[in-house]
Amino acid sequence: MSYERSAWKIYISSLVGKAGLILLILMVVISIYVLATYPLDYGIRVWSNPKAWADNPITVPPAWADVFTGRDLVTHYITYTNKPVRTVDIAGLKFKVYELKYTLSEDGFPTSLMVKFFNVTLNTPGGAYFIINFTRPNGDEITLYSFNVVPPSGSELPYIAFAGNAKIIFLSKEQSVGIGLMGYMNNHYHLNLTLDEVNEIGYNRLLFGEPLVSSKSVEWVPLKGDYSVKIYMAGDPKDSVGLIKAVFGGESYGWMGTDDNARDLAQGLLFGFPVALAIGFFTSVVTTAIGAALGIISGYKGGRIDEIIQRISDIVYNFPFLPVIILIVFIISRNPNFPRILAIIGAIIALGWPGLTILIRSMVLSIRESQFVEAARAIGASDLRIMFKHIFPNLAPFIFAQMIFFTPSAILTEAALSFLGLGDPNIPTWGQIIEESFYAGAVLNGWWWWVLPPGFLIMLAAITFVFIALGLEPIVNPKLQER
């Protein structure tokens, strides 16, 4: 049986080794998915861009948080259309009707209602007229809002309005909606409310709820069923709407909830996988390569070179790790053009190599005396060849294990720096998400979905590599095999 095969057998027979490998495969698969589906400049283009998150609810827990609340949380719902369902004649005007449907099935009120218009094409100088109606489960249709869109005088036709910026109508905040609802409640439920009362109750409760009237008070309960937002558009027959979007604000969002910028935390956390792996791998590979190479040279060459390398590694080895790294990153990042992430990786590498150099050197000191090295010298192999073709393979398993061992500390160091606010603002990492959550008072506010998952993932990533390293231990250190 070959060396590789038996090493693999030993590795895979260990429980921690297996667990570590499975976790690593999981992380790699997720990372590949992220790299394939996210833009590379995701951090700048999406994560740090408020526009990307405009439709999302702010600091809501994940959809599965129902488990803790004991009540079905209203799920965030976004729907859109660009095709009229029919045309109707009202008072001699021809209206195109767009319909956006919504079903309320949870025991709660959607927190908001918002409609957005994009790319409205106008073919006449008179423009178009829009009416927004709201249909309740019982079929009642309430007019909430209306507006005109007119091309600016002198503009060329056809004119496209709302091309760059959408027309946003915050129905759950618009006063005309409040007035419309006031009238509806009076007609339908014989409930006399002042505009102030309507404002206090919240338009969303009136839109999606029913009053339970008792002798003393009025209680609002959610009205389950099918709703729709209907948009009537009157204008030139050729006028059209590029897209109409309706956002029914939820009490929960997606797999992981949102932060105070309405960002989908699931996305940020997923993006953290390739970033953590890349930081961990890259840092540990380079650190190990430098540490091992210097150790081999130092041990094999001896003399002055050895002396110099050993003195430097002794000095660097005795630096206090985190404080010096913070200092380095702080100094480098005063240049805003320098990618912060590289400063962090560079600092970890600069301080990380000496431990391995000292270890490898002592191992090379004994290997150097072995006969196969002498034989290699006899056949005429150069020093470089002896060091890297003959000595290195003897250390390779050990060096590999050291590399795996170093990976979690690279990931944890990046997280620690991010937590201290030294992270790269252009690249979301788990450490940064935690930092932002603390900054926003997530702990005090009980926004657990914002704090716990990134912390858990950091731990998971570190544990993955610790497991793998433990699985490698018996291979690298055969004395442990008997146990």
Next chain:
Amino acid sequence: MSSGNILEVKDLYLYYKTFKGIVQAVDGISFKIPKGTAMGLVGESGCGKSSTANAIMRLLPGNTYRYEGSIKLDGMELMDLTDDEFRSRIRWSEIAMIFQGAMNSLNPVLKVGFQVAEPLIVHLGMPKEEALERARDMFEKVGLAPAFLDRYPHELSGGMRQRVVIAMAMVMNPKLLILDEPTSALDVSIQAQIMNLLKQLKKEYNLSMIFITHDIALASDISDYLAVMYAGQIVEYGPIEEVLLNPQHPYSQKLLASIPRLRVDKEPEFLPGAPPGLINPPKGCRFANRCPSRMDICDKEDPEIIWLNKDHFVKCHLYKGG
């Protein structure tokens, strides 16, 4: 100007410096090896056999104190070459060596095929595939199946590993092969197989050899000449039959008498005493303290080399002037 000798060594010295003093491991030795012949180099362990080999290979430890003399390979003075020239032109391509215990010191994490091929890669810059192809041929020559190319040393038996080491030495097709105790770590039946392989290679390639051993019987199996070494010096050198049947130096005589023989009633003789240390050895003959024919002069003067005929010398005061 080739004299028909592949190697001529004259007054070769190799001293080491240690904390205790200077070790005179090779102390002015001379011998010659005609082309296509093998010279056995025998002597007790610690007498300087390996040092002699290393001196010829110019593989000098860091504590080398004195290294001089003349080594002519096919008439060319090797001592005039720089280290770089020696490494690129002579070592392994012209003179190869099987180190003492080499079979147990192959690199444990490299495939043996690669280790055999490596001299070709290093010296000729041969692409790896081609070198491995040549290693495969060499494997066949030393009686190893090509499948073993991809094995690691620990997957092979001792005999197979020794064949690997022989292939590694032969792969550059050297003119001279130095074998330092090539069979001493093997059991007897394997030892015989390896000896047969060496004899066959010697014949097939008209290979010249220095066969180092402490076992005269083994040396006589393959050698055409025999050099007897004692305390850093060669005390007798000559054609194998002459030295074996008619040893001249008292040490050679004692050494031969100490070999147990089949079919001969005589008890093997025991050689009393111990060889002198190589640090500050006695001034006169180094064998004097154990010599049965010791004379006064032996304690005072180092004996000269005395040629008994054109192929046979002895370093002993007994033969002076006569």
